[in-house]
């Protein structure tokens with residue numbers, strides 16, 4: 315009896331899938347080979363695919379709205395002088411990555427879901443490039459995410475940040491700790507290094523007078539905590555099954571390495587003239 319191609323949808327749980335458990339789409343027969351699904355099964359497969367597309371489209375619109383609202387909210391707080399611009403920028407820095415990752419379980423469990431989620435950082439990349447090149451203007455965005463309110467600043471830290479989100483979404487998604495830890499270190503670690511170091515960083519590093527011990531300790535501590543926290547978050551949804559003791563050791567090593575790199579005196583001047591290590 316000829317075996318027939320099997321239709322298979324990647325089975326990893328999404329928050330919505332957990333509420334609507336699906337019957338298996340593979341149809342083993344008693345002889346151990348698979349057979350083509352019946353017309354009823356094919357209709358179910360098609361309806362599952364349509365449901366997943368609708369779920370992912372809705373999730374994409376919701377997360378895009380969240381991104382827009384986040385920037386608007388901090389712009390309002392800055393305009394009302396409730397928080398200073400640097401703190402606003404760093405809170406957007408911390409929250410964007412963590413909230414974006416936290417939104418991943420609302421997407422479906424299909425293999426295409428990551429491409430829907432990647433639309434969010436991709437559109438934000440286009441926004442940052444268009445505003446950074448002066449093609450359009452958006453004072454709210456510029457005030458919320460730049461140091462000095464210059465549009466061209468959008469093409470530096472913010473654009474790199476969103477590109478990292480895009481790459482981690484496309485190539486790692488929620489199935490690999492690599493992307494999760496990378497985003498947690500970038501958003502939680504680097505964000506709090508700035509927030510804490512700028513305020514309490516009187517004792518400077520011997521090899522970099524722009525950075526401080528407390529800032530680097532914050533980078534390590536918050537990078538580690540955000541990484542473990544997000545790995546635990548995704549393990550709750552069943553995306554990851556981790557041996558925690560080895561994971562904790564590896565994340566501590568990664569946090570230390572990231573802290574050392576972040577503390578190096580590498581700035582725009584150094585990048586332009588590598589012999590100019592301050």
Ligand SMILES: Nc1ccn([C@@H]2O[C@H](COP(=O)(O)OP(=O)(O)OP(=O)(O)O)[C@@H](O)[C@H]2O)c(=O)n1
Pocket residue numbers: 461471504507508509510511512513515524525526527528529530533576577
């Ligand atoms: N290990 C660190 C990191 C940051 N800081 C404090 O936070 C400020 C900004 O940190 P920096 O890493 O320069 O910010 P970036 O993330 O590089 O740049 P951006 O301002 O674009 O975020 C520093 O001047 C310093 O006061 C610190 O004390 N110790």
Ligand SMILES: C/C(=C\CO)CCC[C@H](C)CCC[C@H](C)CCCC(C)C
Pocket residue numbers: 377378380381384385403404406407409410411413414417434435438458459460471472473475476479
């Ligand atoms: C200030 C930043 C980096 C430099 O330190 C962060 C820039 C953030 C972008 C302007 C907006 C990025 C939005 C995310 C792609 C999606 C967030 C969604 C979430 C639900 C808020």
